[in-house]
Amino acid sequence: MKGMTIKAALFKLRAFIALIFIFSFFAFTADAFLSSTNLIILTKHVAINAILAIGMTFVILTSGIDLSVGSIVGLCGMIAGMLIDKGLVIQFLNVVIYFEIWVIVLISIFVGFLFGCVNGFIITRFSVAPFIATLGMLYVARGFALLINDGATFPNLIGKEELNNTGFPNIGSGTFLSLPYTIWVMLALALIAVFLTTKTKFGRHIYAIGGNTKAAHLSGVNVNAVTLLTYGISGLCAGVVGVIVTSQLISSHPATGTTWELNAIAAVVLGGTSLMGGRGSVGGTIIGAFVIGVLSNGMILEGVSSFWQRVIMGTIIVLAVMIDQLQTRFISKD
Amino acid sequence: MEKILEAKNISKQYPGVVALDDVSFNVYKGKVNVLVGENGAGKSTLMKILSGVERQSSGEIYLNNKKLNIFSTNDAEKNSIGIIHQELNLFPNLTVHENIFMGHEILDRYKTIDTKQQIKITNELLSKLNQDIDAKTLVESLRIGQQQIIEIAKALAKKTKILIMDEPSSALSKKEVSVLFNVIEELKKQEVTIIYISHKLEEIMQIGDVITILRDSKFICEELINKIDIPWITENMVGMKSFEAVNTQKVKKGPKIIELKSISLKKKESEEYILDDVNFNSSSGEILSIYGLMGSGRTELLEIIMGLNKDFQGEIYLEDKILKASSISERISDGIVLVPEDRQGQGLVQSLSILSNTLLSKISRRFKDFYLNAKSEKKIVTKAIEYLGIKVSNYNNVITSLSGGNQQKVVIAKSLETEPRLLMLDEPTRGIDIGAKQEIFYIMKKLAEKGLSIIFVSSEIKEVLAVADRVIVLAKGKINKELMGGEITEDNLVKYSQG
Ligand SMILES: Nc1ncnc2c1ncn2[C@@H]1O[C@H](COP(=O)(O)OP(=O)(O)OP(=O)(O)O)[C@@H](O)[C@H]1O
Ligand SMILES: [Mg+2]
Numbered sequence: 001m002k003g004m005t006i007k008a009a010l011f012k013l014r015a016f017i018a019l020i021f022i023f024s025f026f027a028f029t030a031d032a033f034l035s036s037t038n039l040i041i042l043t044k045h046v047a048i049n050a051i052l053a054i055g056m057t058f059v060i061l062t063s064g065i066d067l068s069v070g071s072i073v074g075l076c077g078m079i080a081g082m083l084i085d086k087g088l089v090i091q092f093l094n095v096v097i098y099f100e101i102w103v104i105v106l107i108s109i110f111v112g113f114l115f116g117c118v119n120g121f122i123i124t125r126f127s128v129a130p131f132i133a134t135l136g137m138l139y140v141a142r143g144f145a146l147l148i149n150d151g152a153t154f155p156n157l158i159g160k161e162e163l164n165n166t167g168f169p170n171i172g173s174g175t176f177l178s179l180p181y182t183i184w185v186m187l188a189l190a191l192i193a194v195f196l197t198t199k200t201k202f203g204r205h206i207y208a209i210g211g212n213t214k215a216a217h218l219s220g221v222n223v224n225a226v227t228l229l230t231y232g233i234s235g236l237c238a239g240v241v242g243v244i245v246t247s248q249l250i251s252s253h254p255a256t257g258t259t260w261e262l263n264a265i266a267a268v269v270l271g272g273t274s275l276m277g278g279r280g281s282v283g284g285t286i287i288g289a290f291v292i293g294v295l296s297n298g299m300i301l302e303g304v305s306s307f308w309q310r311v312i313m314g315t316i317i318v319l320a321v322m323i324d325q326l327q328t329r330f331i332s333k334d
Numbered sequence: 335m336e337k338i339l340e341a342k343n344i345s346k347q348y349p350g351v352v353a354l355d356d357v358s359f360n361v362y363k364g365k366v367n368v369l370v371g372e373n374g375a376g377k378s379t380l381m382k383i384l385s386g387v388e389r390q391s392s393g394e395i396y397l398n399n400k401k402l403n404i405f406s407t408n409d410a411e412k413n414s415i416g417i418i419h420q421e422l423n424l425f426p427n428l429t430v431h432e433n434i435f436m437g438h439e440i441l442d443r444y445k446t447i448d449t450k451q452q453i454k455i456t457n458e459l460l461s462k463l464n465q466d467i468d469a470k471t472l473v474e475s476l477r478i479g480q481q482q483i484i485e486i487a488k489a490l491a492k493k494t495k496i497l498i499m500d501e502p503s504s505a506l507s508k509k510e511v512s513v514l515f516n517v518i519e520e521l522k523k524q525e526v527t528i529i530y531i532s533h534k535l536e537e538i539m540q541i542g543d544v545i546t547i548l549r550d551s552k553f554i555c556e557e558l559i560n561k562i563d564i565p566w567i568t569e570n571m572v573g574m575k576s577f578e579a580v581n582t583q584k585v586k587k588g589p590k591i592i593e594l595k596s597i598s599l600k601k602k603e604s605e606e607y608i609l610d611d612v613n614f615n616s617s618s619g620e621i622l623s624i625y626g627l628m629g630s631g632r633t634e635l636l637e638i639i640m641g642l643n644k645d646f647q648g649e650i651y652l653e654d655k656i657l658k659a660s661s662i663s664e665r666i667s668d669g670i671v672l673v674p675e676d677r678q679g680q681g682l683v684q685s686l687s688i689l690s691n692t693l694l695s696k697i698s699r700r701f702k703d704f705y706l707n708a709k710s711e712k713k714i715v716t717k718a719i720e721y722l723g724i725k726v727s728n729y730n731n732v733i734t735s736l737s738g739g740n741q742q743k744v745v746i747a748k749s750l751e752t753e754p755r756l757l758m759l760d761e762p763t764r765g766i767d768i769g770a771k772q773e774i775f776y777i778m779k780k781l782a783e784k785g786l787s788i789i790f791v792s793s794e795i796k797e798v799l800a801v802a803d804r805v806i807v808l809a810k811g812k813i814n815k816e817l818m819g820g821e822i823t824e825d826n827l828v829k830y831s832q833g
Contacts, residue, residue, distance in 0.1 A: 199705045208694055211685035218642070218680050219694040219748065220666035278685035 015272055015287045018320065022291060026298035033301055040180065046293030047186035048241055050286055052260060053267035054193045055116075055237030057285045058230040060268050061197070063210045063277025064130035066231060068119060068137035069238040069264060072112050073257030074145040076242025080108040081154030081252030084165055098163045105171070109239035115141055116235015120228030134231075138261070145254040155251040172248030182244055189237065193282040206230060210277025266317050267292055272324060291320075335544075337399075338363040338527050339384070339415075339496060344393030346379050348735065350727045353379040354390070355551040360544075361496065366518060366528045368538050368559070370571055371548035372767040373739025374725040377531050378420050380548075381498050384529075385417040386410035416494030418485050420501045420531075420738045420765065421678055426474035431456040433473055434488045459487045464513040478505045478676050479628055486514065490521075497521065498529040501738065503537060504765045507628040507793050515541050533739070533767045535564045547571055572769050588618030590653065591756050591787035592639065592670075597648035599634055599811075608634050609646070610811040616756070621778060621788045623798045626808030626831050632791045633675055635808075636758045639789075640672040641665040652756075666695060669755035673746055673762050675791075681745035688729040688736065689715045691744055696751035718747040723773055738765040746774065750781075757781065758789045763797060775801045795827050807831050 026033045052069050059066045087098040099107070115137065122133045159166035174181050197203035205226045208216040217223050238257075246252040271288030273280025295316065299309045339361035346354040354376045361367050369377050382388040384395065386407040395402045397413055404410050410417075424433050431452045440455070442448040456469035465483055473481060482505045489497055503511045518528055518541060532538055538545065539559065547554040547570045554570050593615035599608045609631045616622045624632050637643040639650060641662050650657040652668055660668075674680040682691055692715050715729050724743045726736065733741060742765055749757065759778075763771045778801055782788050792798055798805060805817040807830040815830035 195705075201706060204690060204694070204706065207686055207690070208683045211683035212679075214680050215683050216694070217662060218640075218672065218674055220663035220752070221694065222661065222663050278683070 014324070015270065015284055015291065015320075019287050019291050019294065022294050022298070026294065026301065030298055030301040033298060038297070038301070040183075042293055042297045044180050044182050045297065046289050047182045048245060049260070049263050049267055049292065050186050050289035051189055051237050051241050051244075052264035053271075053285045053289050054189055054282060055234035056261075056264040056268050057193070057271075057273055057280065057282050058197070058206060058233045059130070060265075060273050060275060061206045061210045061277055061280055062227050062230050063213075063275075064123065064227065064230065065134065065265070065275070066116070066119065066234045067131065067134040067261050068115070068141055069234060069241075070257040070260035070262075071138045071141035071145065072115050072235055072238035073242040073245065073260060074254055075115065075141045075148075076108045076112045076239040077246035077252040077256050078145045078148045078154070078254055079111050080104055080168075080243050080246050081157055082148050083107065084157045084159055084168055085154045087163075098165055101159070101165055101168050101171075104165070104168070105243050108243050109236060112239020112242060113232050113236040116238070117228060117232040119235065120231030123231065124224040124228050142254075142258075148254070151254060153251050153253045157246065157250050157252065168247055169250045170247075172244055172246075172250070182248070185240065185244065189240070190282060190286050197282055202226065202229070207278055210279070212278075263292065270317060270320050291316075335362040335365065337361065338397070340396040340399075341380065341384065342394045342396065344380065344383060344390045344395075346376070346383065346388065347391045350731075351735075352551050354383075356393075357548065357551070357553045359546055359553070360556060361527060361529060362544055363527050364522055364525045365543035366522065366530050366541050368542035368545045369529060369531045369548065370533070370535075370538065370545060370567060371554075372571060373743075373765075373770055374737040375548040376551045377548060378500055378737060381417060381500050381529065381531065384410070385415055385498060387417075411492070411494075414493075414495035415498070416489045416492050416496070417498040418489045418500060418502050420504075422478075422481055422485060424473050424481055424484060427472070429470050429472055430460075430467060430476075430484055430487075431469040433484060434459070434491050436488075438492065455491065456487070459490055462490075463487060463517060477628065479507055479510055482506055483510065486517070490517070494526070496527045496529070498531075500531045501533070501765055502530075503532055503534060505761075508795075509627075511537065533765065533771075535567055535768065538567070539564060568768060571767070586619050586783075588620075588785055590615050590617050592616050592653075593651040594635075594639070595649045595651070597635070597638060597646055597650070599631070599638065599643070599646045602645075607811050609638075612648075612808075612811075612813055614806055614813065614816070616787045616789055618755070618785045618787050619782050621782050621790055621801050621803045623790045623792065623802035623805045624808060625792070625795075625798050625805050625827055628793065630808040630831070631811040632808055633760055636672055636760050636789065636791060639756075639758065640670060642672075666752050666754075669753070671695065671749040671752045671754040671757055673749050673757075673759040675760040675764070677742055677745050677764070681748075682733050682741060684732070684734050686733060688726055688731060688733050688744060691733050692718055692729075692747050693751060695748050714751065718751060721750075722747050722777070723770065739767055739770060742766055743770065743774075754786065756787045756789065758791075760791045761793065762790070763792065763794070771797075795824050798822070798827060799824065 032038050055069065056066055083099055083104045087096040089096050119134050119137050122128050123130050157168050159168055171181060176184055197206065205216065205221045208219070208221055209223055209226060213223060242257070245256055267288035268280070268285050269275065269288070270291050271280065271284030271286070273284060292313070295313060296309060299312065304312070337360050341357065341359040344354050344357045357376065357380060359380060371377050379388065383390045384404070386404045386409050389405065395404060402413060425436065434456050435452050440448045440451045453469040460467050460469065463483055463486065465480070467476065467480060473484060476484065482502065486502060503514060506514065521528060530542065542559040544556065545559055545562065545567070546556045547567070549571060595613055597609055597612040600606065601608055612635065624635065626632050634643060638646050641660055683694065689711060693711055719726050719729065722743045724747065725740050733744060736744065742762070746762060762774060766774065778788055778790065790801065799822060802822060805822050805827065806813055807815045807817065807827065809831055817826055
C-alpha cells in the first residue's frame with residue numbers, strides 16, 4: 001500500500017518530472033541554456049502561452065474548447081494600438097478622446113472579456129457546439145482586427161507627452177525585482193486561477209459541469225452562467241496577452257496571435273487536463289506551457305532546423321498524451 | 335449438484351479498503367446461484383473478478399475443476415462467462431441494436447455490418463423479453479428500466495454459459511421482473527448457469543436455488559434456498575435477528591407546503607397527455623407517496639415540481655406563493671429538492687470526490703462565501719456520512735470507488751444538505767440493502783416529524799405500505815384515487831393503478 005501511494009504521487013507529478021528531464025537535458029547539452037538572460041527570455045516566451053493556456057484550462061475543464069483566443073489577442077492588440085495612436089474617434093459627435101495608458105490597458109482587456117462572453121453566450125443560449133461558436137469567432141475577431149486600421153499596423157506606440165499617454169512600452173520591457181512584468185503577470189494570473197479552481201464554489205462547479213452536466217444542473221449549479229464565465233475568462237486572458245505582446249513589440253499588427261490557440265490547447269493537454277472535461281488542473285497547464293517553451297528554446301540553441309522543431313514538437317505532444325493514457329490504465333488496473 | 339465455477343480464497347485490496355477477504359464462492363451448474371450481502375460487502379467486486387474487469391490480489395478460480403486465469407474481459411468471454419453490470423454500460427447516442435451488438439457486430443459477406451440481421455435478432459430478443467421497444471430507437475430516449483432490459487438483452491445475445499446478473503431488477507417494474515424471471519427459467523432449461531445478485535429478498539426466495547452470503551468482505555455461509563427463509567437471510571447478512579417495522583405513529587400534519595393546480599403535460603409533437611389535470615397538495619410533516627405503474631407520469635410530475643420540465647400547463651403554489659418558471663437553483667433555494675431516479679446520469683458527477691458530490695447542491699446555496707472552507711466542508715461531510723451510515727474509507731476518493739448502494743446514499747446525503755422543506759425522492763431505494771432501506775425510511779420519518787414535506791415515488795408496493803401517510807395513485811397521467819390510512823392496502827394500490 002505504501003508503494004501504491006508513492007506510485008500515485010509519481011503519477012501526479014508526471015508532467016513535472018518530464019519537465020525536469022527535458023530541462024536537465026538542455027542544461028547539459030546546450031551551453032547558453034542556463035544563462036540568466038536565456039532563462040528570462042525563455043520564461044517571457046512561456047508566459048505568453050501560459051496566460052492563454054490558463055484561460056483555456058477553465059474552458060476545457062467544462063469540456064469546451066476556445067479556438068478564438070489567437071484572434072482575440074490580435075484584436076485587443078489592435079484596440080490598444082488604435083487608442084494610443086488615433087484615440088477613440090466618435091464620428092457623429094466629431095470628437096476624439098485620448099485615454100491614459102492604464103485606461104487603455106483596461107479597455108483592451110475588457111474587449112477581450114466581452115468577446116469571450118459573446119462566445120459563452122452563443123454556446124449556452126443557443127446550444128451551439130463550442131468548437132463551432134469559437135471557430136466562428138476566430139474569423140470574426142480576426143476580421144475586426146484587420147478592419148480597425150484597414151489591415152495596416154500601428155507602429156511606434158510610444159504615445160505623446162502632450163496627450164499624456166506615454167509609457168506603454170514599459171509594460172512589455174519593464175522589470176520588477178529584475179524579472180520582467182510579463183512574468184509577474186503570468187504568476188499572478190496563475191495564482192488567481194489556482195485559487196478559483198480549487199478553493200471557490202465557482203471552481204467546484206466548473207469541475208462538476210465537465211464531469212456530468214446533467215447532474216450538475218440538477219444539483220442547482222447554474223450551468224449556463226458558469227460556462228459563459230469560463231469563456232469570458234478565456235477572452236480576458238487573450239486580452240491580457242494582446243496588451244503585453246503589443247507593448248513588447250511597441251506596435252500592433254492585425255495578424256498577431258494567429259494559431260496561438262493551438263499552442264494554448266497543447267499546453268493544457270500536456271498538463272494533463274482531459275479534453276472531455278472534469279479532470280485537470282491549472283498547475284498542470286503551467287507545467288505544460290513550460291515543457292513546450294523549454295523544448296523550443298532548447299532546440300533553437302541546439303541549432304535544430306525549424307522544420308525539424310515542428311516534427312519533434314508534434315511528436316512530443318502526442319507521445320505525452322499517449323503515455324498519460326497508458327499510465328492511467330496501468331494505475332487503475334492495479 | 336455439479337460445481338461449474340469455483341472461486342477459492344479470493345482477496346482483493348483497493349488502496350485503503352479490503353473489498354474481499356479470503357472469500358470462496360461455489361457456482362453450481364444450471365442453477366440460479368444467489369449472492370447477497372449489505373452495500374459494500376464485496377458482491378460486485380467478486381463479480382468483476384470473475385468477469386475479468388478487475389484482478390484479484392490473491393486466490394484462484396477454477397472452471398470445471400481446471401484452474402482458470404482471467405486477465406481480461408476477453409478471457410472471461412472466451413470461457414463463456416458474461417455479465418450484466420450493476421451500473422448501466424450503454425451508449426445513449428446509439429440505437430438499441432447497435433448497443434446490443436457492440437463489439438460483436440454481425441457482418442455480411444462484404445464484411446460490412448449486417449444491420450438487417452441485427453435488427454431482426456434484436457426484435458426477436460425484445461419480444462422474448464416482452465418489450466415493446468423498436469430496435470432502431472436511441473437508447474437515450476428509453477426509461478431507466480427499459481435500458482436495464484437492453485443490458486439483459488445484450489447479455490442474452492452473447493449466448494453465454496455462465497451469466498452474472500448484478501442487481502438486474504433494481505430498476506425494473508414488477509411486470510418487468512416477472513418477464514426477467516421467465517427468461518431465467520428458460521435459460522435454466524438450456525443449462526445456463528446464473529449468478530444473481532439482488533437486495534430484494536422476496537425475489538431471491540422465488541428465483542434462487544442456492545444462496546451465498548457475504549458480510550464485511552468475508553464469506554459467511556452457503557445454503558440451499560428451499561431450506562431457509564427471509565429472516566434467516568437477514569440474520570446472516572446483517573448479523574442480527576430482525577428489523578423493527580418503521581413506526582407508523584399518527585402524523586401531525588402541518589401547514590400546506592406545495593399545491594399543484596390542474597397540471598397537464600403533453601407529449602412532444604403529439605396530442606397525447608402524459609399528465610392530465612393533476613391536482614394535489616402536500617403538507618409539512620407528511621409523507622405522500624405517488625404510486626403508479628411505469629409510464630404513469632410519476633417521474634414527469636416530480637420533474638415539473640423541480641423546475642426541470644417547463645412545458646406544462648397549470649400552476650404550482652409553494653406556501654400560497656405561485657412558483658414562477660424559475661431555475662433549478664432557485665427551486666433549491668426555495669427549499670425544494672429532488673433525489674433523481676438515475677443516480678449515474680443525473681445524481682452524481684463521476685469524476686468528483688465523495689466530498690465534492692455530497693456538497694454539490696449545498697455550495698450553490700448555503701455557502702454564502704465565495705471560497706470554500708475545507709474545514710467546515712470536512713465537518714459537514716463527516717456528519718452526513720455518519721448520519722446515513724455510508725461506508726466510506728476516505729471521502730476524498732472518487733465517488734465511483736463506492737459500492738452502488740453507498741453511491742445512492744451519497745445522492746440522498748447531497749439533497750439533505752440543501753436543508754429542504756419539500757424533499758422529493760424518485761425510487762430512492764434502488765440498489766440499497768434492506769438494512770439501509772430501513773434506515774432511509776426511518777430518516778424519512780424523522781425528517782417528516784421535523785416538519786419536512788416528503789413526496790416519495792416507488793414502484794415497490796411494500797415500500798409504499800411501509801412509509802406512506804397518504805397515497806396518490808396515478809394511472810395514465812390522471813389521479814385515479816387518493817388513499818389514506820387504512821385504505822392503503824396492496825389490493826387497493828394494484829386495483830387503482832390499473833386505471
Ligand atoms: N475502484 C475502487 N477503489 C476503491 N475502493 C473500491 C473500489 N471499488 C469498490 N471499492 C470498495 O470495495 C467495497 C466493496 O464494494 P462492492 O461494489 O463490491 O460492494 P457490493 O457488495 O456490490 O455493494 P452494493 O450492494 O452497494 O452494490 C466497498 O467498500 C467499496 O467502497
Ligand atoms: Mg454492487
